[in-house]
Amino acid sequence: MESTKNIFVFKTNIHTLNDKLIVKEILGNHHQIEEWSVDLQDCDKVLRVVTPALTVNNIIELINESGYECRELE
Amino acid sequence: MRTRDVGKEQLVKEQAVKMLVAEGFEGFSVNKLAKACGISVATLYIYYKDKDDLISSIAIEYAKKMSNTILKGFDPELPFEEGLRVQWRNRYKYMMDNPTEMLLFEQLRSSPFHEKVFTSITDDFKDVMEKFMKNAVAKGEVNKMPLEAYWSVAYAPLYSLVRFHNEGRSIGGKPFVISDKLIWQTFDLVVKALKP
Numbered sequence: 001m002e003s004t005k006n007i008f009v010f011k012t013n014i015h016t017l018n019d020k021l022i023v024k025e026i027l028g029n030h031h032q033i034e035e036w037s038v039d040l041q042d043c044d045k046v047l048r049v050v051t052p053a054l055t056v057n058n059i060i061e062l063i064n065e066s067g068y069e070c071r072e073l074e
Numbered sequence: 075m076r077t078r079d080v081g082k083e084q085l086v087k088e089q090a091v092k093m094l095v096a097e098g099f100e101g102f103s104v105n106k107l108a109k110a111c112g113i114s115v116a117t118l119y120i121y122y123k124d125k126d127d128l129i130s131s132i133a134i135e136y137a138k139k140m141s142n143t144i145l146k147g148f149d150p151e152l153p154f155e156e157g158l159r160v161q162w163r164n165r166y167k168y169m170m171d172n173p174t175e176m177l178l179f180e181q182l183r184s185s186p187f188h189e190k191v192f193t194s195i196t197d198d199f200k201d202v203m204e205k206f207m208k209n210a211v212a213k214g215e216v217n218k219m220p221l222e223a224y225w226s227v228a229y230a231p232l233y234s235l236v237r238f239h240n241e242g243r244s245i246g247g248k249p250f251v252i253s254d255k256l257i258w259q260t261f262d263l264v265v266k267a268l269k270p
Contacts, residue, residue, distance in 0.1 A: 007120050009115075037123045037124055039104065039123070040124075041103075041124065041125045041126075042104055043103070046115070048119050048123055072116075073115055074116060
């Protein structure tokens with residue numbers, strides 16, 4: 001298990017593989033994102049982002065830009 | 075920065091194994107696990123990427139634990155009967171102490187996680203086991219035979235007995251409880267069968 005300081009998790013409406021591909025366009029090419037994944041099997045479609053510099057709000061903006069919604073999981 | 079809570083981590087792993095065994099891989103969810111452990115879903119996602127990552131990480135950890143337990147005090151250079159005895163003792167103890175983990179491994183065997191989990195341990199483990207058998211053949215303690223034939227005689231009887239015990243019945247539904255006496259009686263037969 002890695003250190004927890006730069007990992008953020010969100011509930012999203014990224015439901016399908018196609019949705020995930022659209023999100024990938026932005027997250028996959030972002031130089032501040034080390035790692036990201038969406039658990040499509042989970043009811044909250046949890047997005048997990050590992051980043052050295054981005055904030056929660058930065059990530060929410062990126063997801064909104066892709067046309068999806070997300071909010072941080074408490 | 076958060077600190078790791080080792081007690082909680084252990085609880086998560088044990089609870090995950092229990093739920094996987096009770097509900098299968100399909101029925102299992104990160105949400106349910108979080109609820110059962112009294113922690114937030116977010117915390118679980120800090121540690122694991124997704125459901126598949128959680129299942130395979132935990133399974134790999136338990137598979138490594140099993141392999142370490144089975145190799146404890148064992149040396150492939152041991153005389154055959156002595157080495158096999160250590161193997162039987164370790165495997166027997168592991169199975170009796172960890173029945174839930176054994177059920178998990180059985181489920182894994184027929185799942186898509188199989189390869190990922192078992193290749194993680196088989197390198198070391200398989201090398202040691204094969205070396206032990208080859209040494210025994212080279213020293214003339216065991217007849218040369220295919221690995222599968224060897225395994226079916228050397229270890230499968232132990233697994234059968236433990237399975238009867240776990241199911242509480244043997245052939246034809248006859249009630250069954252395992253005993254050390256029966257284990258070692260069977261062991262002697264196995265040694266006899268494998269000796270040239």
